[in-house]
Amino acid sequence: MPESAADKPIEIWFQDEARVGQKGSLEYIWAPVGSRPPMVRDNRHDSAYLFGAICHARKVGAAIIMPAVNAEAMAEHLKEISVQVASGAHAVVLCDGV
Helix, strand or coil: CCHHHCCCCEEEEEEEEEEEEEECCCCCCCCCCCCCCCCCCCCCEEEEEEEEEEECCCCEEEEEEECCCCHHHHHHHHHHHHHHCCCCCEEEEEECCC
16 A cells, blocks of 8 residues: 555445447337338447446435547546545445456
C-alpha cells in the first residue's frame, strides 16, 4: 500500500459494462402454405454501452452511457467513479476482466 493511502479509508468498487441495442431480424409473416414470399430485413443496428460501478459498503453507484467501449470510455467512467468516492478516501475498482 502506498504511503499516501496510509490511515485513509479505502472503498471497494465493483465495475462492469454492458452493450444494449437492437439488431434487425426476420419476422414471421402470413402467407399461403408452400409459398415463400420475399421478406425485407432491416440491417440497421445501433448499440450503446452502459458502464456502472457500485460501492456496496456506502450504497452508492456511478454510471455513464457511452457510444463505444475503449480506453477513452473507461477513463470517463473512472472520472465519474472518482466524483462519487468519499472525500479523503481511496478507491479500489474491481473490473470483471472480460
